[in-house]
Amino acid sequence: MLTVFDHPLIKHKLSIMRDKNTSTKDFRENLDEIGSLMVYEITRDLPLKDVDIETPMCPMTASRLAKDVVVVPILRAGLGMVSGITRLVPTAKVAHVGVFRDEETLEPHTYFEKYPKNIADAVTIVVDPMLATGGSSVAALDMVKKQGAKNIKLVCLVGAEDGIKNVEKHHPDVDIYLAALDDCLNENGYIVPGLGDAGDRIFGTK
Ligand code: PRP
Ligand code: URA
Helix, strand or coil: CEEECCCHHHHHHHHHHHCCCCCHHHHHHHHHHHHHHHHHHHHHHCCEEEEEEECCCCEEEEEEECCCEEEEEEECHHHHHHHHHHHHCCCCEECEEEEEECCCCCCEEEEEEECCCCHHHCEEEEEEEEECCCHHHHHHHHHHHHCCCCEEEEEEEEECHHHHHHHHHHCCCCEEEECEECCEECCCCCEECCCCCHHHHHHCCC
């Protein structure tokens, strides 16, 4: 299932990120804030369990999260979304998967992975600002599934139709969430209108 968010705050912040004159500082801050806004919606269906507590007034049965949440940023650019998510889900664990896209072939190459122990039982949220050809996301989803992850959501900022189709073909069980669905990819595999190279803009490497 694909969800494209239609929230004015997300649209406003994304428009700042798209602007080529936006500084690294503002780019990072807006990405962080959009991460929080998106995760608020994405976690709407998290399972709850009953817990018996005592308020200052009386005993009661209250609700707490029933499952661990594991956030999985796709390095590097996915790192920019982690703090916004863990601010709202401070108990979340963070796995890392390293994937970079070959600039010529656009094929994904994996170079790092590290997971918490309980990923098989957790709700797993894979994050990356850009879903272009989808190769990187498909590779990352392959990696987390090899670790046993079953309940998986893919959260990206800007996506293109090609990338969505690619993920849906290889991982039809994974729900995809976007802040915007853009027009197309250019001849270099960049999303248009997009926001340029997310990793370079987050880390100031260009
Ligand atoms: C970017 C982006 C995605 C990928 C999207 O990462 O953050 O991971 O490209 O493209 P795709 O859908 O065609 O695979 P990049 O490879 O530039 O690495 P970086 O995050 O380290 O900059
Ligand atoms: N990776 C990016 O960072 N931006 C794009 O538009 C496509 C891939």
